Each structure stands twice: as C-alpha cells, then as structure tokens.
Amino acid sequence: xxxxxxxxxxxxxxxxxxxxxxxxxxxxxxxxxxxxxxxxxxxxxxxxxxxxxxxxxxxxxxxxxxxxxxxxxxxxxxxxxxxxxxxxxxxxxxxxxxxxxxxxxxxxxxxxxxxxxxxxxxxxxxxxxxxxxxxxxxxxxxxxxxxxxxxxxxxxxxxxxxxxxxxxxxxxxxxxxxxxxxxxxxxxxxxxxxxxxxxxxxxxxxxxxxxxxxxxxxxxxxxxxxxxxxxxxxxxxxxxxxxxxxxxxxxxxxxxxxxxxxxxxxxxxxxxxxxxxxxxxxxxxxxxxxxxxxxxxxxxxxxxxxxxxxxx
Amino acid sequence: xxxxxxxxxxxxxxxxxxxxxxxxxxxxxxxxxxxxxxxxxxxxxxxxxxxxxxxxxxxxxxxxxxxxxxxxxxxxxxxxxxxxxxxxxxxxxxxxxxxxxxxxxxxxxxxxxxxxxxxxxxxxxxxxxxxxxxxxxxxxxxxxxxxxxxxxxxxxxxxxxxxxxxxxxxxxxxxxxxxxxxxxxxxxxxxxxxxxxxxxxxxxxxxxxxxxxxxxxxxxxxxxxxxxxxxxxxxxxxxxxxxxxxxxxxxxxx
Numbered sequence: 001x002x003x004x005x006x007x008x009x010x011x012x013x014x015x016x017x018x019x020x021x022x023x024x025x026x027x028x029x030x031x032x033x034x035x036x037x038x039x040x041x042x043x044x045x046x047x048x049x050x051x052x053x054x055x056x057x058x059x060x061x062x063x064x065x066x067x068x069x070x071x072x073x074x075x076x077x078x079x080x081x082x083x084x085x086x087x088x089x090x091x092x093x094x095x096x097x098x099x100x101x102x103x104x105x106x107x108x109x110x111x112x113x114x115x116x117x118x119x120x121x122x123x124x125x126x127x128x129x130x131x132x133x134x135x136x137x138x139x140x141x142x143x144x145x146x147x148x149x150x151x152x153x154x155x156x157x158x159x160x161x162x163x164x165x166x167x168x169x170x171x172x173x174x175x176x177x178x179x180x181x182x183x184x185x186x187x188x189x190x191x192x193x194x195x196x197x198x199x200x201x202x203x204x205x206x207x208x209x210x211x212x213x214x215x216x217x218x219x220x221x222x223x224x225x226x227x228x229x230x231x232x233x234x235x236x237x238x239x240x241x242x243x244x245x246x247x248x249x250x251x252x253x254x255x256x257x258x259x260x261x262x263x264x265x266x267x268x269x270x271x272x273x274x275x276x277x278x279x280x281x282x283x284x285x286x287x288x289x290x291x292x293x294x295x296x297x298x299x300x301x302x303x304x305x306x307x308x309x310x311x312x
Numbered sequence: 313x314x315x316x317x318x319x320x321x322x323x324x325x326x327x328x329x330x331x332x333x334x335x336x337x338x339x340x341x342x343x344x345x346x347x348x349x350x351x352x353x354x355x356x357x358x359x360x361x362x363x364x365x366x367x368x369x370x371x372x373x374x375x376x377x378x379x380x381x382x383x384x385x386x387x388x389x390x391x392x393x394x395x396x397x398x399x400x401x402x403x404x405x406x407x408x409x410x411x412x413x414x415x416x417x418x419x420x421x422x423x424x425x426x427x428x429x430x431x432x433x434x435x436x437x438x439x440x441x442x443x444x445x446x447x448x449x450x451x452x453x454x455x456x457x458x459x460x461x462x463x464x465x466x467x468x469x470x471x472x473x474x475x476x477x478x479x480x481x482x483x484x485x486x487x488x489x490x491x492x493x494x495x496x497x498x499x500x501x502x503x504x505x506x507x508x509x510x511x512x513x514x515x516x517x518x519x520x521x522x523x524x525x526x527x528x529x530x531x532x533x534x535x536x537x538x539x540x541x542x543x544x545x546x547x548x549x550x551x552x553x554x555x556x557x558x559x560x561x562x563x564x565x566x
Contacts, residue, residue, distance in 0.1 A: 020379050119449075120444060
C-alpha cells in the first residue's frame with residue numbers, strides 16, 4: 001500500500017475512493033493521510049467517515065459528493081467545520097444527487113461528454129452547481145438535465161478478491177466501484193484475498209474490473225474496517241457511533257489520527273491494534289451462493305474449429 | 313403495552329400507509345424502520361428497494377444503514393447503482409418513495425441540504441442523496457418527519473427535492489411520474505394534499521395530539537380537513553415488532 005499510494009496518488013490529484021457503505025478502503029485513506037498528501041479533490045457519493053478523517057487531516061482542498069453524512073448515525077463534523085465556518089480553512093464543495101454522481105462516473109467510464117438524467121427539475125441544486133445543466137432532447141420537446149463526466153486521476157477500489165494482474169471480483173453492494181475504475185486515469189485495486197487466475201476464470205460473471213485497467217494490486221485483509229466486505233466481515237457500527245464524538249472535537253480527532261494513523265506504519269499494525277477479539281466479533285456466519293454451470297465447450301462440435309473443406 | 317411514544321405512533325401510522333404497495337424505495341433513517349415494519353404487517357409482499365442497489369431485500373435484522381450487508385443476503389437482486397436508479401426508479405417501477413425531511417413547506421417541497429445560506433450555511437445537512445430523483449420518479453412519495461416550527465416552514469432555505477408548485481395545472485403538465493408527496497406522516501398526525509390547491513391538509517390526528525399542537529408546530533396556517541379523523545393507536549403486535557424485532561435499542565423510537 002505504501003508504494004502504491006506513494007507512486008500513484010500525487011498532490012493536487014482528483015481521487016475517488018468509492019464503495020457505497022460497502023468496500024470502502026479505509027486502509028488507503030489512512031495511507032494517504034500518513035503520507036501527508038495535499039490539495040486533493042476527493043470524490044465519493046457518500047463522503048462517509050473516511051473522508052471526514054482525510055478532510056480533518058488536511059489532505060483535501062475540495063469535495064465532490066452527493067450525500068454528506070455518517071450513515072445511520074449523524075454528521076461528519078470535520079467536513080462541517082470547514083464548510084460552515086472555514087475552520088481551520090475553507091473546503092470547496094461540488095454537489096450532486098446520487099444519480100447525478102453515478103451518471104458522472106458513467107460518462108467518464110464510457111468516454112462521453114455528458115450524461116442525461118431525469119432529476120433536478122424545479123430544485124435549487126442546478127442554481128448552486130452550474131455544471132448541472134438542462135438540455136432539450138434532440139428528438140422531442142422534453143428537457144432533461146445533464147452532468148459532465150467525472151474522470152478521477154486515481155480510483156482506489158476495494159474488492160473481495162483479485163489476481164496479481166488486478167482482475168477483480170466483487171459481490172454484495174456494487175456501488176460505483178466499476179464505473180469509478182473505468183473512469184479513472186490510474187487504478188489501485190485493494191483486495192481481501194489474492195487468488196489464482198483460475199478462480200476468476202471459473203466465475204467470470206463476477207469480475208467487475210479487468211487487470212487491463214489496473215496499475216497496482218494491494219493485498220490488505222480487513223482493509224475496509226470500519227466499513228465492511230460482504231462475507232468477510234460486518235460493518236463495525238460501534239466505530240461509526242464513536243466517530244460522532246471524536247469528529248465533533250478537533251483535539252479528539254487529532255489524537256485519534258495520531259494514535260490510529262500517524263503512529264502506525266501500516267494497516268497491519270492497525271488490525272493488530274484493534275485486537276483479535278474485535279476482529280473476530282465482526283465475522284459473519286457462512287452463507288454460500290449456489291453454483292452455476294458455465295459449461296465446458298472445448299469438446300463440442302460448435303466449439304471446435306471447422307475442419308478443412310468445412311460443411312457437413 | 314397500552315403506552316406508546318409519539319415516535320412509535322408516527323412509525324406505525326406511516327407503515328400503515330404502505331398497505332397494498334408493491335415496490336417501495338426506502339430512504340435513510342426513519343423510512344427504513346417504517347418500511348421494514350410495513351413488510352412485517354400491512355404489506356407482506358412489499359419489495360423493498362434500496363438506492364445502494366438492492367431490489368427485494370429480506371433483511372434478517374434491522375438494517376443500520378441503507379448499505380447494510382443484511383440487505384444483500386437473501387435479496388431478489390443486487391444491481392449496480394446505475395441500474396437501480398435508471399431501470400427501476402427512472403423507468404417508473406417504484407410505486408412509493410419514502411423520504412425524510414429537515415424542512416418541508418405547505419406544497420411538500422423538501423430541504424435536506426442546508427439551514428441558512430448555501431454558501432455560508434448555519435447547518436450543513438447531508439444533501440440530496442437519491443431524494444431528488446426519488447421525488448421526481450417514484451409514482452407516489454410519502455414523507456415522514458417530526459413536526460415542529462423549524463421543520464414545517466413557510467419558506468425552505470433550499471429546495472432539494474421538488475413537491476408541488478402551488479399551481480396544480482402546472483404540476484399536471486410537468487410529465488414526471490411523481491407529483492409531489494401525497495402523504496406526510498408526523499408525530500402529530502397524517503396529512504394529505506388538497507387536489508384543487510395542492511396544499512398540505514391535516515387528515516388525521518394521532519391520539520393525544522390536538523389542533524392546537526398542530527398549529528404551534530407549523531410555520532404557516534395549516535389547512536384542516538372538515539372531517540379530521542383520529543389515527544387508531546398502535547396495536548400490541550405493531551409495538552411488539554418495533555420494540556423486540558426492529559429497534560430493540562430504541563434508536564428511532566425514543
């Protein structure tokens with residue numbers, strides 16, 4: 001993780017650490033804080049606790065988002081202090097709705113100049129964000145709103161399993177991991193487990209991101225804590241609740257960053273510090289998917305190349 | 313089981329509104345417990361849709377957020393967020409969208425973005441999330457909100473999700489699936505909207521709540537239907553499900 005972040009995340013970059021509640025790569029966020037990156041533009045639908053930590057640590061200049069909160073709990077106070085009172089400095093914001101953000105990634109991933117959606121009618125969002133624009137359909141009298149592509153310099157996506165080449169598989173909530181990765185200039189895949197290529201090829205429908213677009217693969221078990229990885233560990237709601245108090249008090253936030261980020265050298269230290277009891281308590285019971293038959297077509301006539309002369 | 317809190321009454325009254333609904337888009341917070349209660353009572357066939365990309369959730373515990381892993385396990389479908397918003401919501405498959413609000417006005421317009429000025433807010437709220445497109449694309453919108461002068465306001469500080477315009481003719485011409493909220497449930501009563509004026513109108517008072525309470529907790533002069541009903545109190549079974557199954561720690565019901 002250290003090398004991936006050092007090499008691929010640069011001061012001033014637009015960075016997307018995606019994942020909708022699920023698969024949020026806290027390990028990467030912490031490494032970015034530890035390396036004291038600066039002036040980042042952070043993109044996420046839901047900035048969540050990870051961006052509150054990063055904003056509190058001073059790595060960000062700007063936030064691009066659609067829902068700003070601590071899901072199920074309350075507020076992101078480090079972000080709010082900067083937005084409400086420019087304390088300790090202002091934070092620029094660029095705001096959309098969820099569907100707007102999704103469409104921005106999609107336009108970025110699909111190499112389109114904009115993407116249309118049915119939202120924003122008779123609301124104030126387009127007034128405060130001039131990048132959300134109305135457009136008359138070229139085929140009818142209808143008006144839709146359009147949003148511009150979002151092309152992050154770096155996308156960091158956490159996945160359950162990946163090959164050393166970066167072929168990455170996800171199950172559970174898919175969020176915008178795939179769209180963010182395809183939209184980004186550089187991609188860091190962080191996985192719970194490194195697997196053989198055979199594992200991916202045995203279940204290709206589950207592949208979200210091909211190694212083709214991946215610049216670095218990092219193996220980081222438990223790398224989403226306190227977020228979760230479906231089937232591997234649950235969300236640590238206790239931490240999300242505790243964050244409310246920590247984030248509210250700038251000194252407590254600074255102490256937390258020192259204790260859990262700056263004074264540790266890696267995410268492995270972080271997991272060790274959490275302790276085996278807390279980690280084990282978050283492991284769900286097993287519930288396996290069924291299996292499907294992809295079929296082996298190597299021996300069938302349709303799969304074989306036609307014989308010389310062809311025809312039956 | 314005879315006693316119940318105002319929040320419990322609000323949740324129960326809101327859940328009953330979902331009777332007969334087939335597909336419901338579930339928002340963050342209170343709507344989450346309401347929809348899960350409805351699924352266990354008046355709407356057992358209800359398909360819960362979560363913006364996180366889940367259709368037909370069958371949660372084994374009360375989801376603590378709309379991205380909880382329990383929503384995935386045993387659900388009908390997990391989709392990308394694009395598919396969820398585009399194919400399910402925008403294409404008109406959602407019967408009811410259930411939203412919360414920080415501020416609501418008499419026409420059902422909703423603010424969840426800021427209190428005060430946008431550029432220098434007094435309070436920065438979460439923002440739209442999916443609420444704006446839910447309000448526009450769901451066939452019906454229900455709102456659940458605690459009623460007070462600071463939430464029932466004459467003028468919104470910011471319009472995050474559109475309701476009615478005050479001109480029903482204009483609203484009919486808009487061509488959206490949604491047409492502003494049709495039901496607002498608070499801890500005091502149940503409100504509908506007048507067909508002719510588009511204005512919020514008190515339809516039912518919860519047990520113990522008075523017209524005076526409603527007037528004190530509303531930032532404009534609330535219209536009152538001529539035949540205001542009294543909301544039937546929560547049944548023992550509804551309270552049991554809330555207290556034992558959905559919210560044993562009283563997060564939503566305190």
